[in-house]
Amino acid sequence: MENVKWINGSHKEDNRIFDSEFEVEEWAEALYPDFVAYLSEINNVGYATPDEKVIKYLASLFPQWADYINLQIGVCTGKTEINGQIIYKIWTVKL
Template sequence: MENIVWINGSYEEDNRIFDSKRQAEEWTDALLPDFGPYLIRKMNVGYATPDEKVINYLEYFLPKWASYNNVKISIHREKTIIDGQDIYKIWTQQV
């Protein structure tokens, strides 16, 4: 997990667990402007959240967002525990 730009931390929703899949999907889709510039520059970018639903949607959306920009990536996921809370992480790696 070297050279990854983590984009979480600038929104209140970053630490939220959404009530429904639909809310999580809408939030995830709204992250495109945050991920896009890094994907275009072919930089590795990641996101961490306590909501696994968001990570699942990012796993779906990230390859699509990368392909829009003719960028090839692989996706990596990890679950860690921070201060007793499950934190799910996802990040890209340029291929």
């Protein structure tokens, strides 16, 4: 996870646990402009959230988004505990 540009923290929804798959999809897809802005410039871009559903959906979106701008990436996931709360993470690695 070295040199990862974490894009979370600028939206109040970053720490939200969504109720439905529809909300997860809408939120994850809304992150596209944030990711694409960094995917072409920075080696690794990541997102962290307490909602595992968001990470799972982003795992399917990241390769598509990279493909749109002709990049080859790997997708990594992990989790950590902060103050008793599990935080799920996803990040890209350019290949």
